[in-house]
Amino acid sequence: MNTANEQSGGQQVAAIPSVTPSAAKQARTKKRHVMQIFEDVPKSNFGIVAVISFGIMLAIWSVLSYGEFVNPLFLPTPGRVLNTMFDLLGTSTYWHHIGISIFRVSAGFVLACIVGIPIGLFAGTYRYGEAFVEPPMEFIRYMPAVAFIPLIMVWAGIGEWAKILLIFIGCFFQLVLMVAADTRLVSKDLVQAAFTLGASRWQAIQTVIIPAVQPKLLNTMRLILGWAWTYLVVAELMAVNSGLGYAILKAQRFLNTDQIFVGIIVIGLLGLISDRIFAFLNRRFYPWV
Structure with missing residues (x-):
C-alpha cells in the first residue's frame, strides 16, 4: 500500500510542469504594465x-x-537664444554675474541651514519644542518674502547682506518645519531601545535621532536649495549692479528677450547642477534609502 501511494505521489509530482527561475521572471516581466504604480x-x-x-x-x-x-x-527662436548665450558666456562680465549670484544663493542657503536645522530638530524631538516653534513658523511662512524688502533695507542697508538676508528669509521658515517633520518620522522604537540600553537623553539624540534623520535631511536641503534659487531674482531687485537677476532686469528694460531667456536658462542649469550634486551625495552616503 505504501509503495502504491509512493508511486501515485511520484506520478502526481511528475505531472506538475517544472518552471525555471528565468522562465518565471520572464512571465512576470510580460505581465508588467509600462505605467505600473511605484514600479x-x-x-x-x-x-x-x-x-x-x-x-x-x-x-x-x-x-x-x-x-x-x-x-x-x-x-525669440532657440537658435537666436543659443547664439546669445554663447556670446554672453564668452565675456568675463557675465561670468561675474554668475559668480556673484552663486555666492548670494549659497550664503543665504548655508545661513538658513546653520540656524534652521537645530531649531527643526528641537521642534521635532520635543512636543514642547513643537508647541513653541511651529505656530510662529507656520504664521510667518505664509508671508511673502518680497514684503520684507523694505524692512531688510532698513535693517541691513542695500549691500550684499540685504540680498543674503532675503534668501535666508525665503528658506529659513520652510526649512525649520520640514526638518521638524522629518525628525518626527524617526522610529520611536529605536529611541526606546537606546534608553533600554542605558543611553541618556542626549546620547539618544546623538546616536539615534540625528543619524536616522540624516537621509531625509539631505533630501530636504536639496528641496530648500531649489527655493533659494527661486528667490535670487527677487533678492537682486534691491539696488544691485551685478548678478543674473540684474542682467535679466537690465535686458527687460531694452526688450532684449533673448538675453532674458539666457538668464532664465542659466539659472535653471545652475539649479539643476546643484540639485544633481545633492542627489549624488544622497546616493553616495545613504545608498540604502
Whole structure:
C-alpha cells in the first residue's frame, strides 16, 4: 500500500510542469504594465523619457517661434537664444554675474541651514519644542518674502547682506518645519531601545535621532536649495549692479528677450547642477534609502 501511494505521489509530482527561475521572471516581466504604480524602471529608460520630455518642450518652443505664431520680439527662436548665450558666456562680465549670484544663493542657503536645522530638530524631538516653534513658523511662512524688502533695507542697508538676508528669509521658515517633520518620522522604537540600553537623553539624540534623520535631511536641503534659487531674482531687485537677476532686469528694460531667456536658462542649469550634486551625495552616503 505504501509503495502504491509512493508511486501515485511520484506520478502526481511528475505531472506538475517544472518552471525555471528565468522562465518565471520572464512571465512576470510580460505581465508588467509600462505605467505600473511605484514600479522601478531601468535607468536607461528613465533617461530616455527625460530626454523626450525636454525634446517636447523644445519642439513646442520651436514651432511657436520659427512659425512666428508669437511675435519674435516676445519669443525669440532657440537658435537666436543659443547664439546669445554663447556670446554672453564668452565675456568675463557675465561670468561675474554668475559668480556673484552663486555666492548670494549659497550664503543665504548655508545661513538658513546653520540656524534652521537645530531649531527643526528641537521642534521635532520635543512636543514642547513643537508647541513653541511651529505656530510662529507656520504664521510667518505664509508671508511673502518680497514684503520684507523694505524692512531688510532698513535693517541691513542695500549691500550684499540685504540680498543674503532675503534668501535666508525665503528658506529659513520652510526649512525649520520640514526638518521638524522629518525628525518626527524617526522610529520611536529605536529611541526606546537606546534608553533600554542605558543611553541618556542626549546620547539618544546623538546616536539615534540625528543619524536616522540624516537621509531625509539631505533630501530636504536639496528641496530648500531649489527655493533659494527661486528667490535670487527677487533678492537682486534691491539696488544691485551685478548678478543674473540684474542682467535679466537690465535686458527687460531694452526688450532684449533673448538675453532674458539666457538668464532664465542659466539659472535653471545652475539649479539643476546643484540639485544633481545633492542627489549624488544622497546616493553616495545613504545608498540604502
